Amino acid sequence: MRILVTNDDGIHAPGLEVCIEIARALSDDVWIVAPETDQSGVAHSLSLNDPLRLREVSDKRYAVKGTPTDCVIMGARHILVDHKPDLVLSGVNRGQNVAEDVTYSGTIAGAIEGTILGIPSIALSQAYGPASREKPHWDTGIRHAPDLIRQLLAEGLPRDVLININFPDCPPDAVKGIAITSQGKRDPGLLKIDPRHDGRGNPYFWIAFERRQQSTPGNGTDLAALADSRVAVTPLRLDLTDEPFMTRLAAIFD
Numbered sequence: 690m691r692i693l694v695t696n697d698d699g700i701h702a703p704g705l706e707v708c709i710e711i712a713r714a715l716s717d718d719v720w721i722v723a724p725e726t727d728q729s730g731v732a733h734s735l736s737l738n739d740p741l742r743l744r745e746v747s748d749k750r751y752a753v754k755g756t757p758t759d760c761v762i763m764g765a766r767h768i769l770v771d772h773k774p775d776l777v778l779s780g781v782n783r784g785q786n787v788a789e790d791v792t793y794s795g796t797i798a799g800a801i802e803g804t805i806l807g808i809p810s811i812a813l814s815q816a817y818g819p820a821s822r823e824k825p826h827w828d829t830g831i832r833h834a835p836d837l838i839r840q841l842l843a844e845g846l847p848r849d850v851l852i853n854i855n856f857p858d859c860p861p862d863a864v865k866g867i868a869i870t871s872q873g874k875r876d877p878g879l880l881k882i883d884p885r886h887d888g889r890g891n892p893y894f895w896i897a898f899e900r901r902q903q904s905t906p907g908n909g910t911d912l913a914a915l916a917d918s919r920v921a922v923t924p925l926r927l928d929l930t931d932e933p934f935m936t937r938l939a940a941i942f943d
Contacts, residue, residue: 690716691776697728697795700752704781707827708813712778721750722764724757725800731756733798736932745924757799765806777803781830785855785912788873800851804927809839809846816858816915833920855921856909868919870884872908
């Protein structure tokens with residue numbers, strides 16, 4: 690099995706090394722194509738107005754001056770064009786990718802692009818909290834990911850469906866199990882703008898989140914699973930069509 694590994698935290702990110710270790714537990718044929726720099730929050734963006742610069746870091750390891758989407762395309766359609774990957778692993782992201790994160794995440798985007806190209810694809814993220822911010826529990830993914838991925842591949846991923854896996858903020862032995870979840874929803878009031886001034890008095894801004902307690906996450910969601918120290922496994926579809934509302938609109942405009 691040939692595995693293509695990418696991420697959005699960049700070619701030197703510790704989470705990428707974790708993902709490589711997970712991939713090598715599954716196969717000896719592992720290739721890495723990751724962004725040259727941190728691309729967190731770029732979502733499923735594609736470089737159309739800038740050239741892609743490709744740098745061979747070492748054997749089977751490449752850096753691309755571009756987005757995670759660019760990396761997967763470069764890997765599947767250029768580097769491995771004669772023998773495309775059998776699996777794309779994107780991550781392991783430093784920080785959870787749940788709820789609305791799915792729409793922002795470059796980690797998820799890497800798996801989305803793999804799925805678009807017809808390759809089974811899985812996004813992997815490691816949650817952390819205030820106590821583990823500097824040292825996330827990377828061992829949790831290393832311990833639990835390989836067997837989980839084997840089970841998913843044995844079952845078979847439906848066409849146009851990717852898997853979003855999030856590991857809870859706890860050591861491997863504290864994981865309570867696996868939860869098959871839906872995408873959660875956060876309180877939108879947590880999002881804020883943090884205004885500041887630079888040394889010359891000019892204003893600048895950070896997008897930030899309130900540190901107040903969030904509302905109780907919905908049952909069966911990725912947020913609830915992580916809060917309960919469970920690995921959240923969420924299948925995501927490429928098709929974003931809301932079919933019930935589409936049916937209502939068709940009745941109105943028929």
